[in-house]
Amino acid sequence: MPKKLLCKPALCVNCRTCEMACSLEKSGMFNPVKARVWIQKNKKGLDAPMICRHCLKPPCAEACPVEEGKPIARDKETGIVRFSSKNCIGCYECVGACPFGAMRIDPHTGQVFKCDLCDGDPECAKWCPTGAIQFVDTKAFGTVSSIDKG
Amino acid sequence: MYGWAGTLLRVNLSDGKIQKEEHPEALRHQFLGGRGVNSRLLFSEVEPGIDPLGPKNKLFFGASPLTGTGLVTSGRIHVTAKSPLTGILGDSNAGGHFGPEMKWAGYDHIIIEGAAEKPVYLWIDDDHVEIRDAGHVWGKVVSETYAALWDELGDPRIRIAAIGPGGENLVRFASLMTDYGNACGKTGMGTVMGAKNLKAVAVRGTKGFHVADPGRFKGIARDWVTKIKSGPTYEGFSKVGTMSYLTGYHSQGRSVARNAQVTADIDYIDNYGAKSMMKHMTRSVACFGCPIHCKHEFKVKKGPYAGEHGHGTEFCIMSAHGPACGNPDEAAVLKINNICNEYGICGDTSGITLAAAFEWYERGIITKEDTDGIPLEWGNSEAQIEMLMKTIGREGFGDLLADGCAIAAEKIGKGAEKYINHTKGGDIDAVDIRTLKGCALSDAVSSRGGDPQRGWPGVEFYPIRPEKSKKLFGSEHATDPRSYEGKGPLVDYYASLCTMCDALGICKFSCGWFATPIYLKEMGELATAATGVDFSEKKVRELVARINNVERAYLVREGITRKDDTLHGRAVEEPVPSGPYKGERLTQEGMDKMLDDYYSVVGWDRKTGAPTRKTLEGLGLQDVADELAGMGKIP
Numbered sequence: 001m002p003k004k005l006l007c008k009p010a011l012c013v014n015c016r017t018c019e020m021a022c023s024l025e026k027s028g029m030f031n032p033v034k035a036r037v038w039i040q041k042n043k044k045g046l047d048a049p050m051i052c053r054h055c056l057k058p059p060c061a062e063a064c065p066v067e068e069g070k071p072i073a074r075d076k077e078t079g080i081v082r083f084s085s086k087n088c089i090g091c092y093e094c095v096g097a098c099p100f101g102a103m104r105i106d107p108h109t110g111q112v113f114k115c116d117l118c119d120g121d122p123e124c125a126k127w128c129p130t131g132a133i134q135f136v137d138t139k140a141f142g143t144v145s146s147i148d149k150g
Numbered sequence: 151m152y153g154w155a156g157t158l159l160r161v162n163l164s165d166g167k168i169q170k171e172e173h174p175e176a177l178r179h180q181f182l183g184g185r186g187v188n189s190r191l192l193f194s195e196v197e198p199g200i201d202p203l204g205p206k207n208k209l210f211f212g213a214s215p216l217t218g219t220g221l222v223t224s225g226r227i228h229v230t231a232k233s234p235l236t237g238i239l240g241d242s243n244a245g246g247h248f249g250p251e252m253k254w255a256g257y258d259h260i261i262i263e264g265a266a267e268k269p270v271y272l273w274i275d276d277d278h279v280e281i282r283d284a285g286h287v288w289g290k291v292v293s294e295t296y297a298a299l300w301d302e303l304g305d306p307r308i309r310i311a312a313i314g315p316g317g318e319n320l321v322r323f324a325s326l327m328t329d330y331g332n333a334c335g336k337t338g339m340g341t342v343m344g345a346k347n348l349k350a351v352a353v354r355g356t357k358g359f360h361v362a363d364p365g366r367f368k369g370i371a372r373d374w375v376t377k378i379k380s381g382p383t384y385e386g387f388s389k390v391g392t393m394s395y396l397t398g399y400h401s402q403g404r405s406v407a408r409n410a411q412v413t414a415d416i417d418y419i420d421n422y423g424a425k426s427m428m429k430h431m432t433r434s435v436a437c438f439g440c441p442i443h444c445k446h447e448f449k450v451k452k453g454p455y456a457g458e459h460g461h462g463t464e465f466c467i468m469s470a471h472g473p474a475c476g477n478p479d480e481a482a483v484l485k486i487n488n489i490c491n492e493y494g495i496c497g498d499t500s501g502i503t504l505a506a507a508f509e510w511y512e513r514g515i516i517t518k519e520d521t522d523g524i525p526l527e528w529g530n531s532e533a534q535i536e537m538l539m540k541t542i543g544r545e546g547f548g549d550l551l552a553d554g555c556a557i558a559a560e561k562i563g564k565g566a567e568k569y570i571n572h573t574k575g576g577d578i579d580a581v582d583i584r585t586l587k588g589c590a591l592s593d594a595v596s597s598r599g600g601d602p603q604r605g606w607p608g609v610e611f612y613p614i615r616p617e618k619s620k621k622l623f624g625s626e627h628a629t630d631p632r633s634y635e636g637k638g639p640l641v642d643y644y645a646s647l648c649t650m651c652d653a654l655g656i657c658k659f660s661c662g663w664f665a666t667p668i669y670l671k672e673m674g675e676l677a678t679a680a681t682g683v684d685f686s687e688k689k690v691r692e693l694v695a696r697i698n699n700v701e702r703a704y705l706v707r708e709g710i711t712r713k714d715d716t717l718h719g720r721a722v723e724e725p726v727p728s729g730p731y732k733g734e735r736l737t738q739e740g741m742d743k744m745l746d747d748y749y750s751v752v753g754w755d756r757k758t759g760a761p762t763r764k765t766l767e768g769l770g771l772q773d774v775a776d777e778l779a780g781m782g783k784i785p
Contacts, residue, residue, distance in 0.1 A: 010433075013433075013434050013435055013436035013440075013443040014435060014436060015436035015437070015438060015439055015440050015441065015443065016220070016247070016438055016439065017220050017222075017439055017441070019220070020218075020219060020220020020439065021220060023220075023358070024220070024364055024368065027358070028360065028364060029358045029359060029360045030218055030219045030220060030254075030358055030359060030360075030361070031254055031356070031357065031358020031359070032254065032358075033254075033356040033358070034358060046433070047435075107356050108356065126372075127220075127372070127375075129222075129375055129379070129441030130441070130443070
């Protein structure tokens with residue numbers, strides 16, 4: 001199994017460096033609305049990184065009503081859940097379905113976009129100064145202590 | 151354009167006119183951003199002698215080319231106006247997330263002019279700018295104001311800089327809160343907002359901006375994170391924040407209490423130590439882009455203040471409302487921290503002002519009859535809170551204190567002015583300045599009155615080897631805190647770092663001022679990567695000198711001369727009373743020697759303290775020189 005993103009809200013300090021790292025990587029500019037990751041207060045009052053978990057059964061893909069040439073699909077080899085705007089009809093069903101708020105909408109174009117794990121080398125995890133976002137080998141996932149449920 | 155957003159937003163509250171102006175190249179290149187551009191605009195646009203609370207004062211919000219880039223500590227906003235507390239240049243900067251949002255909306259600076267007839271707030275949604283009625287939030291505390299405006303505008307991610315009742319009531323040291331627990335506290339910028347009937351500025355930015363060389367910028371930004379995290383102050387600071395200063399100063403014999411009557415002899419100091427404070431802290435919180443996360447959220451668990459929870463406590467408020475007021479109860483200060491944040495007043499200045507009042511009371515200069523029956527006795531934290539609330543409300547004796555200790559002392563008379571400690575009306579931090587000669591010089595020449603963050607040479611706290619001192623600052627004694635030798639170049643060095651941080655919009659905790667190996671050269675490299683404009687070390691030195699001189703020219707134009715470059719109160723009147731520095735003094739002779747030295751380093755006239763024509767012209771400030779000459783301030 002490939003590596004996965006591990007988010008630990010208890011370590012997040014809301015500095016939003018991840019948003020800037022992602023925005024620079026993906027849009028070439030500093031603009032949080034272009035970032036695939038964002039920070040949101042969770043129910044416990046902790047700041048939580050909202051980002052695609054590249055689910056094994058992605059609710060976004062399941063919610064997508066497009067039948068031919070589905071815009072969202074999980075690549076079995078890399079484990080990356082990818083989105084393509086090509087056949088997207090802009091219904092935002094995926095946005096509502098994602099439990100992590102990871103399907104984002106560009107406020108200027110209305111277009112949906114999402115994390116592609118930077119093709120397997122995510123910038124957010126590299127920049128995060130506290131370890132709130134880590135990119136972890138799946139085999140080590142169970143051994144990483146205190147995976148916070150926050 | 152890279153780095154800069156490229157637009158200045160000008161809003162006149164008197165006639166409702168809203169203008170967007172192109173950010174002039176000369177202004178950008180010569181003053182960079184933040185404090186630099188703000189100070190230049192203050193000199194150019196605010197005429198001398200005006201009433202700081204009148205409509206002719208202007209309020210400048212300044213971002214910089216690095217603001218909102220995700221670079222470490224790039225979340226700051228710098229706010230400038232003529233100060234209603236000191237009558238000279240007023241400015242203050244805060245972290246949080248407001249500065250980046252304003253930048254992403256497309257504005258480097260916002261200039262607020264005039265005054266509204268009734269309470270309003272400014273709503274900026276990218277290009278859409280609107281002055282809206284604020285009648286329904288006037289009178290509300292800061293968190294209630296945020297909640298009401300988020301509800302009204304329908305988006306809790308909108309960033310709001312707001313004043314509380316302190317600013318509305320024109321308390322002269324009212325703050326401007328840019329997030330929970332982030333304050334532009336010093337010099338009364340919230341007061342200026344209150345005088346303009348401006349309750350808040352709300353902003354949402356979705357436009358973003360580019361930097362000139364993203365690859366290089368990214369490389370430097372990552373390198374800075376490593377430098378900061380491996381720096382000598384990171385570990386302690388990321389856990390405890392600035393609160394560790396109190397016990398740190400104490401261990402050096404420099405802590406002060408009871409309005410600086412007492413030095414080094416505070417038996418309850420451990421109440422303010424890391425172990426005690428961390429009992430109340432629930433988690434670390436950062437400003438935008440910051441790996442240091444020196445802020446905290448806290449909750450008091452036991453005692454009379456149990457349940458009190460809030461944000462962002464730090465050294466200044468803990469020391470000013472703690473030992474300076476003779477208050478041993480750190481939980482009471484956490485309560486006071488919340489009052490200051492919610493009602494929007496400076497935690498530092500309010501504490502120092504109350505400390506003076508406690509001493510006046512002790513000495514019988516004021517009595518219970520003056521204080522509306524409140525016994526201002528050292529350590530009576532209930533009385534302290536009661537008088538603080540009266541100050542915020544300008545009720546009874548609080549009305550007098552709301553003008554700050556310098557103005558209040560003048561009104562009270564009876565020798566009250568002997569017991570206030572300040573420089574040009576700006577209070578001196580709660581550390582024994584007599585033991586730190588360079589810090590005293592820095593306070594004396596600071597353009598906003600007493601203030602460590604204008605350039606205290608931190609190296610005096612941890613002196614280096616004489617040879618190294620000579621190599622870096624030209625004198626073996628420059629870093630010796632007891633010596634008056636070589637302080638001119640020393641203070642200029644640290645003041646330059648601080649000025650560049652303020653112009654770049656970054657926190658001083660991320661540079662050489664705070665023992666992190668990031669200096670003018672490195673800051674210039676980053677400014678170049680962001681803007682594409684050459685900011686070599688030589689140009690950065692010119693830039694900071696230009697900012698220092700335009701600020702000094704503003705002060706000179708307001709009537710400041712060499713005689714004002716001094717400290718007032720206990721610091722110059724009395725020797726250190728106890729501790730390892732017992733008997734140490736700050737002498738006028740020594741002060742004069744340091745001023746001569748500093749003036750010659752920065753190119754100011756030794757007699758008047760005004761920048762010379764040669765200095766101003768050498769920095770491209772011909773118009774400033776001409777104006778000062780026209781007023782007879784310089785030949």
